[in-house]
Amino acid sequence: MKKIEAYLRPNCIGDVINSLHEIGIEGISLTEIKGYGQQKGHVEHYRGAEYTINLLPKIKIELFIKDTQVSSAIKAITKAAQTGEIGDGKIFISPVEEGIRIRTGETGETVI
Amino acid sequence: MSNYFNNRHIGSWLLISLILVLLITSTAFAANDPNGSATLKQDPNSAVNYIWVLICGAMVIFMMTGFAMVETGFTRARHANNTMMMNLMVWAVGGLAFYFIGFGLMFGGVGGMFGSLDKLLTIKMFGHSWGLLGAKGFGLGNSVYDVSIFLLFFFQVGFLDTALTIPSGAMAERIKFSTYLVYTFIAGAFIYPLFGNWVWGGGWLSQLGQIGLGQGFKDFAGSSAVHAVGGTMALASAIVLGPRIGKYIKGKPVAIPGHDLGMGVLGTMLLIFCWFGFNCGSTFAATDLRFTVVAVNTLLAGCVGGMAAMIYMCFSSGKPDTSMSCNGILAGLVAITAPCAYVPTWAAVLIGGIAGILVCYSVYFVENRLKIDDPVGAVSVHGVNGLWGTIALGLFADGTYGNVKGLFFGGGFGQLGAQLIGALTLIIVIFSLSYLLFKLLDRTIGMRVSAEEELTGLDVPVHGAVCYPEFSISSSLSITTNNTTIPNSITIEKSKN
Numbered sequence: 001m002k003k004i005e006a007y008l009r010p011n012c013i014g015d016v017i018n019s020l021h022e023i024g025i026e027g028i029s030l031t032e033i034k035g036y037g038q039q040k041g042h043v044e045h046y047r048g049a050e051y052t053i054n055l056l057p058k059i060k061i062e063l064f065i066k067d068t069q070v071s072s073a074i075k076a077i078t079k080a081a082q083t084g085e086i087g088d089g090k091i092f093i094s095p096v097e098e099g100i101r102i103r104t105g106e107t108g109e110t111v112i
Numbered sequence: 113m114s115n116y117f118n119n120r121h122i123g124s125w126l127l128i129s130l131i132l133v134l135l136i137t138s139t140a141f142a143a144n145d146p147n148g149s150a151t152l153k154q155d156p157n158s159a160v161n162y163i164w165v166l167i168c169g170a171m172v173i174f175m176m177t178g179f180a181m182v183e184t185g186f187t188r189a190r191h192a193n194n195t196m197m198m199n200l201m202v203w204a205v206g207g208l209a210f211y212f213i214g215f216g217l218m219f220g221g222v223g224g225m226f227g228s229l230d231k232l233l234t235i236k237m238f239g240h241s242w243g244l245l246g247a248k249g250f251g252l253g254n255s256v257y258d259v260s261i262f263l264l265f266f267f268q269v270g271f272l273d274t275a276l277t278i279p280s281g282a283m284a285e286r287i288k289f290s291t292y293l294v295y296t297f298i299a300g301a302f303i304y305p306l307f308g309n310w311v312w313g314g315g316w317l318s319q320l321g322q323i324g325l326g327q328g329f330k331d332f333a334g335s336s337a338v339h340a341v342g343g344t345m346a347l348a349s350a351i352v353l354g355p356r357i358g359k360y361i362k363g364k365p366v367a368i369p370g371h372d373l374g375m376g377v378l379g380t381m382l383l384i385f386c387w388f389g390f391n392c393g394s395t396f397a398a399t400d401l402r403f404t405v406v407a408v409n410t411l412l413a414g415c416v417g418g419m420a421a422m423i424y425m426c427f428s429s430g431k432p433d434t435s436m437s438c439n440g441i442l443a444g445l446v447a448i449t450a451p452c453a454y455v456p457t458w459a460a461v462l463i464g465g466i467a468g469i470l471v472c473y474s475v476y477f478v479e480n481r482l483k484i485d486d487p488v489g490a491v492s493v494h495g496v497n498g499l500w501g502t503i504a505l506g507l508f509a510d511g512t513y514g515n516v517k518g519l520f521f522g523g524g525f526g527q528l529g530a531q532l533i534g535a536l537t538l539i540i541v542i543f544s545l546s547y548l549l550f551k552l553l554d555r556t557i558g559m560r561v562s563a564e565e566e567l568t569g570l571d572v573p574v575h576g577a578v579c580y581p582e583f584s585i586s587s588s589l590s591i592t593t594n595n596t597t598i599p600n601s602i603t604i605e606k607s608k609n
Contacts, residue, residue, distance in 0.1 A: 045429035047436055047489070048476055051367035 001096040007089040008059045008081050015080035023072045028063045144258040161397040168393020172270030175386040181379025183281040186370035186488045190569025191285045192579035198280040206276045209300030218305035218313045220246020242316035271338050278342025281488035282350040289574050311337045317534045326527025327516050329534040333394035335450030335501030343495020345546040352550040355485030365479045373434045380438040387445045391452045409452040413464030417444020420468025439489045443471035447501035454516045459508035467497045499535050506531035
């Protein structure tokens with residue numbers, strides 16, 4: 001069992017969900033977040049005075065998948081979220097020790 | 113808590129003095145027409161004229177909606193409740209100040225069609241008598257119980273509110289609410305009516321014609337008496353208050369973007385609508401069809417002002433800045449307010465265009481050179497352009513209305529001279545009086561909120577509730593300059609059940 005965290009552009013989230021659906025991944029959690037990366041935001045003007053927008057709005061999705069689904073999930077997210085420009089985001093994968101369905105108490109990959 | 117005790121003392125003190133004023137007010141009867149039938153009989157046109165002034169007056173009062181939206185939209189969410197409340201209560205307190213004291217001082221001697229307003233305190237100089245202040249009509253007592261006078265009061269109260277609400281934009285996010293209300297009362301009772309009397313109440317500026325200066329100082333709808341007075345008071349208040357925490361870092365101004373530019377734009381649109389009541393209603397008669405010229409000139413100056421500011425901002429900072437485009441439109445409208453009845457359309461276009469550029473320069477100058485923090489640009493929009501409009505009248509008046517001729521239409525320097533004297537008088541008198549008032553308030557009850565209240569937002573400490581309780585408000589930016597970071601975000605948690 002693996003956990004995927006992906007930091008994405010807010011406007012691509014509909015495509016990402018659709019393409020995950022297509023490969024049979026059936027549940028995600030989504031959080032609206034703000035953050036900055038290597039570029040540390042950008043300079044704008046308000047009433048002629050400069051200011052830096054250094055926290056940009058992003059979407060974080062979290063999903064738990066079977067080990068066999070990892071490469072197809074990465075392909076699905078990348079296909080939907082890639083523009084080739086700076087700011088497309090990142091995907092992180094980590095192992096998951098255990099999962100438990102609260103309603104029934106069952107454990108293992110079947111809870112996904 | 114001492115805040116609120118202070119408030120109570122001031123309140124009772126004001127109440128006692130108002131009752132005294134009412135008692136002193138003369139109660140003698142004059143030839144008044146309290147039910148309006150005699151007025152209507154004498155002039156059947158008065159029906160249409162009165163309804164015209166009433167509707168325009170209501171539009172002027174509605175301008176407070178526009179001001180509230182512009183000022184709140186262009187400032188931060190954590191102070192939104194407070195900024196709204198200032199714009200709301202200025203109407204209530206200012207209206208009462210005008211009723212008890214201000215109206216009598218301003219229009220007590222206006223005479224003319226307001227027959228029983230006949231007490232003007234005058235001074236003899238240079239072989240002429242000059243009006244200084246009115247002295248009748250306090251509390252609209254029996255001596256002025258007349259439909260025409262009540263119409264004048266209703267129409268003028270909106271202008272007063274407009275002038276008084278202008279400084280609230282310059283004081284936003286850091287003024288003590290109780291002090292703001294005291295300022296509102298004193299300025300509405302004494303400062304605004306003083307200059308108002310000299311321009312519109314039969315006072316000495318309007319009489320400058322008797323020493324050959326054109327037709328005397330002219331201000332059709334209030335570039336000077338309303339906007340420049342408000343803008344000048346705004347300047348004095350912002351100087352005494354000092355900049356918001358975080359506005360200047362190592363002497364460099366930092367942009368503090370407003371929280372709802374959309375609301376600011378809608379407020380500007382509302383102001384545009386109401387401005388037609390402001391200017392056209394100042395004919396004070398529906399039968400004076402000159403209001404068509406007034407309407408077109410007002411419209412043109414607003415259009416050009418907005419265009420000029422937007423284009424200027426595109427060149428100076430790369431993008432069409434929304435709030436400065438709003439300021440540009442308002443600047444054009446402010447500048448045309450005095451000359452709107454007197455100038456040809458090409459002059460209205462020119463006046464508006466210059467106003468649009470002037471407001472951008474002025475915002476930059478006030479913020480970067482004078483280092484005065486004026487969050488919404490009140491000084492530049494209303495002060496600078498109010499004065500520009502006042503002077504422009506002396507340049508472009510074409511003589512087709514009231515025989516007012518400017519420099520470029522064969523009027524010589526007479527009318528221009530009157531306008532310059534008026535503008536100079538305004539700057540000197542209104543600035544020194546309001547600076548004195550704000551300094552006095554600062555020394556006594558204090559002008560500024562505590563740093564803690566300012567940083568967390570005035571909504572809860574002052575009014576007990578935030579403006580947006582069900583939203584998590586966190587700004588997308590924090591301000592960074594030279595390794596100093598000021599967090600520009602707060603999170604308001606939902607209250608527990």
